[in-house]
Amino acid sequence: MPPISSLLFLVLSGLALGSAAVVAFSRNIIHSALALLGTFLGVAGMYITLSADFLGATQVLVYVGGTLTLILFAVMLTARIEDMKVSNPTQGLGPGIGLVTVVLLLLGKVAATTAWAINVRPSNPSTAKLGHAFLTSYLLPFEVGSVVLLAAMIGAVVLARRAVKREWEKE
Amino acid sequence: MEIGLVHYLTVGAVLFGLGLLTVMTRKNSVGILLGVELILNAAALNFIAFEHFVVGGLGGQVFTVFIIVLAAAEAAIALAIVLNVYRNYRSIMADRLTTLRN
Numbered sequence: 530m531p532p533i534s535s536l537l538f539l540v541l542s543g544l545a546l547g548s549a550a551v552v553a554f555s556r557n558i559i560h561s562a563l564a565l566l567g568t569f570l571g572v573a574g575m576y577i578t579l580s581a582d583f584l585g586a587t588q589v590l591v592y593v594g595g596t597l598t599l600i601l602f603a604v605m606l607t608a609r610i611e612d613m614k615v616s617n618p619t620q621g622l623g624p625g626i627g628l629v630t631v632v633l634l635l636l637g638k639v640a641a642t643t644a645w646a647i648n649v650r651p652s653n654p655s656t657a658k659l660g661h662a663f664l665t666s667y668l669l670p671f672e673v674g675s676v677v678l679l680a681a682m683i684g685a686v687v688l689a690r691r692a693v694k695r696e697w698e699k700e
Numbered sequence: 701m702e703i704g705l706v707h708y709l710t711v712g713a714v715l716f717g718l719g720l721l722t723v724m725t726r727k728n729s730v731g732i733l734l735g736v737e738l739i740l741n742a743a744a745l746n747f748i749a750f751e752h753f754v755v756g757g758l759g760g761q762v763f764t765v766f767i768i769v770l771a772a773a774e775a776a777i778a779l780a781i782v783l784n785v786y787r788n789y790r791s792i793m794a795d796r797l798t799t800l801r802n
Contacts, residue, residue, distance in 0.1 A: 534703060535702070538703045538707065549714075549719070550718060552718065552722060552738060553719075553721050553722045553725075553735070558728055558731055561734055562730070562734060565734055565737060568741065572715075572741050572744070572745055575711070576745075576748055576764075579748045579749060581748050581751075581752070581761050581764070584744075584748065587765065591768050592771075596737065596771065596772055596775045599775055599776060599779050600733065600737075600779065602779070603779040606783060606786070607730065607782060607783065607786040607792050618726075618727050618793075619726060619727065620725060621724065624724075625720075625721050626721065628724070629720050629721045632716075632720065633714070633717045636709075636713040637713065641706070645705055645754050647704065647705055647754060648753070650752065650756065652752075659762070659765075662758045662762060663762070663765075667762050670762075670766065674770075677770070678772070678773055680773075681776050681777055684777055684780070685779075688781060688783075688784060689784065691787075
């Protein structure tokens, strides 16, 4: 009987990678978008096992609640319903798989041959420490990040709005 | 079996590979965006794994917060652009947007 942490890791990584495979290979864009949910949840669970509990919650809130909803909106607004069956065609699968295999072999070789200075730590909650870090040593990047979000929000509204002409503007 | 750094790196690498494959082979612009999200998640997972097993401290988590923030901003802007492209071309397949060719 393997320990519960190994089982948990297997379940989470299986969820993340299985859903990612659906994202990569499904022929229906809605299936792809919904499968991204499983990837996000699996990665959020792995954050929590790596003692990044705040990031796990943030991942669920921001990605699942925000980004995925946005993507589904875009899918519904742009894909035509009648050709929904093959709404996500692929091309160049052979060269793609070849290049990805090369990249994975390279990454695996680097990860396996480098002597990482592994230092086993106990898993501790880190939300309070992260909050203190954001309000002390990382204050400036934090503020810049909020300005970036504001700019992106305004930009998205400006880009996506329809130019509506009122009656008195048409003349 | 003890779960260590290499296991998390493997998951991150495979996630990255699947994201790369999605970006390279999809024609649908929204599908390409889904691949970008996969790649960003793989990078963030690597940051957290290295922080937990090798470096310590909080730098990896701080960086991952910024990855999540920038991914949200990128998704909002990119989807606004996709909506505009659809309005102008009636299609978001990347191989049909050839106005700038030649």
